[in-house]
Amino acid sequence: xxxxxxxxxxxxxxxxxxxxxxLLADPGGPNLQQPVSLTxxxxxxxxxxxxxxxNRGRVAWAINSTSVFVTAYLAFxxxxxxxxxxxxxxxxxxxxxCTGDAGGGFTVVATGFFTPR
Numbered sequence: 001x002x003x004x005x006x007x008x009x010x011x012x013x014x015x016x017x018x019x020x021x022x023l024l025a026d027p028g029g030p031n032l033q034q035p036v037s038l039t040x041x042x043x044x045x046x047x048x049x050x051x052x053x054x055n056r057g058r059v060a061w062a063i064n065s066t067s068v069f070v071t072a073y074l075a076f077x078x079x080x081x082x083x084x085x086x087x088x089x090x091x092x093x094x095x096x097x098c099t100g101d102a103g104g105g106f107t108v109v110a111t112g113f114f115t116p117r
Contacts, residue, residue, distance in 0.1 A: 072089035
């Protein structure tokens with residue numbers, strides 16, 4: 001019985017130390033990309049962090065918010081040509097489109113939806 005209580009105590013202590021760090025939704029790390037200011041359908045303005053360079057989750061974290069932007073379509077345009085990185089959810093409805101300055105004369109175009117973290 002004591003052994004079971006000891007194991008339960010150790011697991012509770014381990015969870016208390018490790019879970020809060022794992023529950024953070026904002027990305028971090030040394031290769032964090034610069035935030036991007038977006039203007040979305042309906043005039044919504046939001047600053048997002050695309051996360052780290054290794055982020056392959058297709059989400060952008062809304063800064064100072066409890067939302068993430070799930071991207072279904074991502075492209076960059078220079079006004080003459082559009083370079084589509086992915087269009088992975090063509091059948092989804094009620095998506096919003098956001099655009100922002102990507103630098104170097106390019107505009108980022110993202111279509112998707114906001115969802116709670």
